Amino acid sequence: MSHYPTINRRDFLNGVAVTFGAGLLGARAHAGSAGPDSSAREYFFERAITETDPRYYPPALTGMRGSHPGVFEAPHKLRDEHGYRAPSPAMETGERYDLVIVGGGISGLAAAFYFGREKPDAKILIIENHDDFGGHAKRNEFTSGGKTLIGYGGTQAIEEPSSYSEVARNLLQDIGIDLKQFEKYFDQGFKKCHGLKYNVFFDRETFGEDVYLAEGRPTWAEYVSKTPLGPQARKDLLRIQTERIDYLPGLNPTQKYTALLHMSFKTFLLEHAKVHPQVVAYFQKMTAGGWGLGIDGVDALSCIYMGMRPDEENMFGGPTSALGEGLGLAGRRGLRDPDPYIYHFPDGNASIARLLVRKLIPGAAPGNTMEDIVTARFNYAQLDKAENSVRLRLNSNVVHVDHLGGSTTGKRVEVLYMRDSKPYRVIGDACILACWNMVIPYLCPALPEKQRQALSYGVKVPISYTNVQLRNWRAVKKSGLGIAYCPGSFFSEVYMDFPVSMGAYQYTKSPDDPAILHLVRNPASPGLSAKDQFRAGRMDLYTTPFDTFEHHVRDQLDRMLRDSGFDSEKDIEAITVNRWPHGYAYEYPRLWEKDWPENERPNVVGRQRFGRIAIANSDAGAFAETQGAIDQAHRAVQELLS
Numbered sequence: 001m002s003h004y005p006t007i008n009r010r011d012f013l014n015g016v017a018v019t020f021g022a023g024l025l026g027a028r029a030h031a032g033s034a035g036p037d038s039s040a041r042e043y044f045f046e047r048a049i050t051e052t053d054p055r056y057y058p059p060a061l062t063g064m065r066g067s068h069p070g071v072f073e074a075p076h077k078l079r080d081e082h083g084y085r086a087p088s089p090a091m092e093t094g095e096r097y098d099l100v101i102v103g104g105g106i107s108g109l110a111a112a113f114y115f116g117r118e119k120p121d122a123k124i125l126i127i128e129n130h131d132d133f134g135g136h137a138k139r140n141e142f143t144s145g146g147k148t149l150i151g152y153g154g155t156q157a158i159e160e161p162s163s164y165s166e167v168a169r170n171l172l173q174d175i176g177i178d179l180k181q182f183e184k185y186f187d188q189g190f191k192k193c194h195g196l197k198y199n200v201f202f203d204r205e206t207f208g209e210d211v212y213l214a215e216g217r218p219t220w221a222e223y224v225s226k227t228p229l230g231p232q233a234r235k236d237l238l239r240i241q242t243e244r245i246d247y248l249p250g251l252n253p254t255q256k257y258t259a260l261l262h263m264s265f266k267t268f269l270l271e272h273a274k275v276h277p278q279v280v281a282y283f284q285k286m287t288a289g290g291w292g293l294g295i296d297g298v299d300a301l302s303c304i305y306m307g308m309r310p311d312e313e314n315m316f317g318g319p320t321s322a323l324g325e326g327l328g329l330a331g332r333r334g335l336r337d338p339d340p341y342i343y344h345f346p347d348g349n350a351s352i353a354r355l356l357v358r359k360l361i362p363g364a365a366p367g368n369t370m371e372d373i374v375t376a377r378f379n380y381a382q383l384d385k386a387e388n389s390v391r392l393r394l395n396s397n398v399v400h401v402d403h404l405g406g407s408t409t410g411k412r413v414e415v416l417y418m419r420d421s422k423p424y425r426v427i428g429d430a431c432i433l434a435c436w437n438m439v440i441p442y443l444c445p446a447l448p449e450k451q452r453q454a455l456s457y458g459v460k461v462p463i464s465y466t467n468v469q470l471r472n473w474r475a476v477k478k479s480g481l482g483i484a485y486c487p488g489s490f491f492s493e494v495y496m497d498f499p500v501s502m503g504a505y506q507y508t509k510s511p512d513d514p515a516i517l518h519l520v521r522n523p524a525s526p527g528l529s530a531k532d533q534f535r536a537g538r539m540d541l542y543t544t545p546f547d548t549f550e551h552h553v554r555d556q557l558d559r560m561l562r563d564s565g566f567d568s569e570k571d572i573e574a575i576t577v578n579r580w581p582h583g584y585a586y587e588y589p590r591l592w593e594k595d596w597p598e599n600e601r602p603n604v605v606g607r608q609r610f611g612r613i614a615i616a617n618s619d620a621g622a623f624a625e626t627q628g629a630i631d632q633a634h635r636a637v638q639e640l641l642s
Contacts, residue, residue: 051380051394058132058380059139059347064546065153066138066464066578071129074397074418078442090416090423097125099640100415100428102398102443104128105135106155106349106626107616108434109356110171110633112390115432116360118641124360124390125426127417129397133383134353136583137626140576142469144514150374150505151467151497151516152348153578155626162338167634168627175355176370179343182500186342187507190499194511196482201560202228206281206488210559214480220320233278240273240319244326247272256327257301264591265295265303285492286318286485288522292461292584293533296526299591304329344498346374346505349626354378360390371503395419401431401444401613408611430612430640434633436460436582437606437619447610457602458586458619459530462537466491466519468553469574473508473515475566484560490552493520494560514573519553530592538581549577584624585617607632609639 049056099115101108104126112124132138138153161169161179172179190196202211207228215223224238239245247268248256260268269275269283280295286306287298295303307319308329345351354373358365364383365376383392396419403410404427413431417424433440438460441452470476476496483495497516501507508515523540524533553575554568586603588596598604607620616636621628 051383054381056380057377059141060143062140062142062469062574062576064549064577064579065140066580067582068131070131070395071397074129074399075439075442078399078439088423090425093424093426095125095426096123097426097428098122099124099430099432100413100426101126101432101434102401102415103135103434103617104130104133104392104394105434105617105629106137106353106356107618107629107633108135108432109133109353109360110630111432111434111616111637112360113171113174113356114634114637115640116390118637122389125428126390126392127396127398127415127426128392128394131395133357133392133394134350136580137349137353138578139347139350139354140467140578142467142514142516142574142576144469144471144573147514148375148505149469149514149516150346151518151576152346152350153465153467153576154580155349156344157341157348157498158343158352159341159625159627160339161343164627165631168630171630171634172352175352175359176368176373177352177355178370181370182342182344185500185502186344187499187501188340188342190507191482191496194477195480196477196496197480199479199481199484200227201484201486201489201494201556203486203488203556203559207278212479212484212560212563215485229278229282230276233276233282236273236275236279237282240269240275240279240323242320242322244322245273246326246328248327253328256329260301260304260327261299261590263300265298265300267296268300268303269295282487283318284526285487285522288492288524289520291589292463292522292524292537293530293589294524294526297524297530297533297589297591299589302590344500346498346500346502346507352626357383357392361388361392363388369503374502374505393419396424398435398443399423401433402446403611403613406446410611413612428612430614432614432616432633432636432640434616434636436617437603437615438582440606440615444610444613451606451608451610454602454606455615457606458622459534460538460582460586460619461534461584461624462523462541463580463583464521464523464541464549465578465580466521466549466553467497467576467578468517468519468557468572469576470515470517471571471573472512473517474511475561475564475571476515476517477511478564479561479566481561486556486560489556491519491521491556494518494556517557519556530589534586541579541581544579546575546577550575585619585622585628587622587624607636609636612640614639 098119099122101111108126112126116122116124136154140151140153142149197214200213200215204210209228211228213223213226220238220241224234248259251259266280269280284294287293287295287303291298304319304324308321308324351373361383365378367373367376396417398415398417400416402414404412404414413428415426415431437455437458440455441447486492486494495518497518499507523537525536557566558568603620603622607615614636616633618624618629620632
């Protein structure tokens with residue numbers, strides 16, 4: 001092979017929904033409240049208030065977030081009831097637009113930006129089924145002692161911006177993002193200053209007893225001796241982490257590459273490194289955050305490369321460089337990120353969505369800089385005003401899209417959507433479907449069968465991000481918890497949120513201050529194919545109520561930090577669970593997919609323009625990154641304009 005794969009930082013740092021009603025009440029009853037008072041919350045979810053009410057402010061809601069009630073009922077009807085359409089007749093809004101966009105995530109917002117730039121007088125409508133814009137770029141706000149804390153509930157960061165396309169880089173600049181400023185906004189010395197380390201939590205259910213350790217310090221031998229692993233497993237783990245052994249003797253580098261690419265890391269450990277099964281359990285979830293799969297579902301080559309990175313925090317319980325060096329992989333390209341991992345707003349890439357909305361609808365929020373967007377409170381009543389050239393309509397489920405008259409030669413597209421259980425109809429000269437690929441065949445059944453099948457090919461990766469508001473983080477500091485890998489626990493990763501201060505927003509300075517812990521869960525079912533694991537994980541997230549998440553938050557943190565004085569009853573003030581049963585875009589996991597010719601890849605076949613209908617989303621690029629969503633938006637707009 002002429003090159004080795006580049007492993008994206010998301011593969012290591014990222015972890016970013018039906019029983020919601022009881023969960024939301026549980027959040028208020030057990031975890032405290034933040035933002036609107038509890039009565040306002042109840043009005044909100046009973047839909048007694050709408051976007052025009054001053055109390056309407058989704059970012060401040062705690063409890064169960066992500067894919068919330070109201071976003072999946074209509075799509076599930078489309079899926080389950082063959083031929084289902086909105087009740088007839090739909091109410092005529094009388095609205096006509098140059099462009100109707102289905103989906104208010106980053107791709108849909110970027111599409112509105114690009115289209116409006118090319119056609120400044122265009123009238124654009126964005127229809128979004130969630131109660132907030134941004135898609136997976138979700139903002140979470142908390143209030144403690146009069147101080148607002150901001151966290152991210154989805155898309156995490158501007159990752160490797162030097163690898164962004166010119167199109168995506170220019171969009172960031174156009175909405176006011178100066179990447180260089182993050183060098184001063186991201187406190188890169190925070191962890192060292194407070195003695196926060198990389199740790200591992202062994203749970204008693206998996207390893208026999210609860211043990212919380214700082215991994216590999218001061219030596220691997222000392223660390224391994226303190227683990228609850230059995231004698232043979234300790235020897236095998238120490239061997240893997242410290243000895244440079246070629247476990248594939250007799251193979252040349254190209255043969256090793258091919259062999260490692262086509263076997264799982266679990267298979268490599270058991271059949272070639274000959275380790276004890278407890279060592280497999282130790283490594284099992286190190287890949288969960290990036291791939292949504294355990295090491296049984298990820299190729300050995302990628303897993304071994306993880307340990308060959310220079311930044312130890314990328315390991316997440318993975319092997320050290322010794323393993324790769326023993327196999328003769330040292331010095332290969334693609335092991336180091338070209339950029340530091342500092343390009344992170346306090347709410348993740350929700351600030352990109354907010355900057356786009358403020359650009360599209362200037363009256364929606366005050367300010368004009370990347371700094372003041374962090375604390376800007378959006379006025380949701382401004383999003384869907386008739387006088388806007390761009391309108392953003394929330395809480396509206398599109399259920400049907402087609403050309404008027406049913407022919408692609410038609411010059412108009414009709415879009416039917418449901419709002420408050422009532423059907424509505426709008427007309428556009430063109431339409432961009434900036435929603436998930438998997439739902440598009442149901443929204444637009446007139447698509448050619450080959451394209452419908454291609455759109456249905458991928459299975460999105462389920463993810464959940466839980467933010468926990470702490471009264472203070474004294475126990476976190478005492479325990480040295482910077483990042484904890486938890487190979488057998490409900491949450492596989494626990495860490496302090498990123499130390500970013502921007503504009504008027506200041507990250508916590510003292511352990512006596514309130515703070516946010518970020519917990520990641522990626523449910524998987526070892527032994528199944530990748531797609532079947534994603535489907536099983538989707539159902540896991542879909543059916544797990546908030547009370548279950550809350551129980552595991554409290555139980556896991558109490559057990560991890562009890563020796564440092566942590567008590568969840570007094571230290572936790574609020575919990576927000578961001579569940580994404582349909583999370584990352586499907587990226588053709590190498591262990592499970594053939595090497596598709598580019599023009600035959602299902603995402604390429606599926607994204608073809610259909611008359612006056614174009615498709616834009618991260619699924620269309622098979623790339624679960626913000627730059628992918630932006631690039632696909634630009635492509636879709638150019639297709640329509642051509």
